[in-house]
Amino acid sequence: DIKMTQSPSSMYASLGERVTITCKASQDINSYLSWFQQKPGKSPKTLIYRANRLVDGVPSRFSGSGSGQDYSLTISSLEYEDMGIYYCLQYDEFPRTFGGGTKLEIK
């Protein structure tokens, strides 16, 4: 199985700050990577697919980048509503595997 190592596992950031979360796959996943945001008691929401494609309706302060084994999600200017847990998912191979999550809290 492809292991997805996500970092950091938790972080505090200030409003307006630039935030970056990374995911490293145990092998090349050919940019078949999505990013999700999950708020308490809610289902995950897709932000990015195919590594860098923004889902319709997601604010443009979110962006994704990367290739090969290394990927990142960036929030250009953190807003209060961005609090939550972020997960990456590889869908290059079966079984699909998620990163362990990054809990983002406001400082």
Place this chain on the structure above:
Amino acid sequence: QVQLQQPGAELVKPGAPVKLSCKASGYTFTSYWMNWVKQRPGRGLEWIGRIDPSDSETHYNQKFKGKATLTVDESSSTAYMQLSSLTSEDSAVYYCASRYFAYWGQGTLVTVSA
């Protein structure tokens, strides 16, 4: 609009099975694979498997083979996941997700308790 409707909760006795449902609306049910994802309290996400509603082809995470069985009823645009021989390790929220994970249900909380 697109909806994946799941029951909110199921209480199940240890050793018993449970069949979870996911009713799709607002898109063509047979167009996209239906995925199932497990989330234990305070834990991350695990992919269980997926089913093609057009022909019932399935892919399972080896970890859930023998535990989960995925089926669909095309006539009612509903996907099902049966979980067998439940233990406390199966207590979790189970989500269905379609269209390459763009659409998610609200999740069903399964509690295994005597």
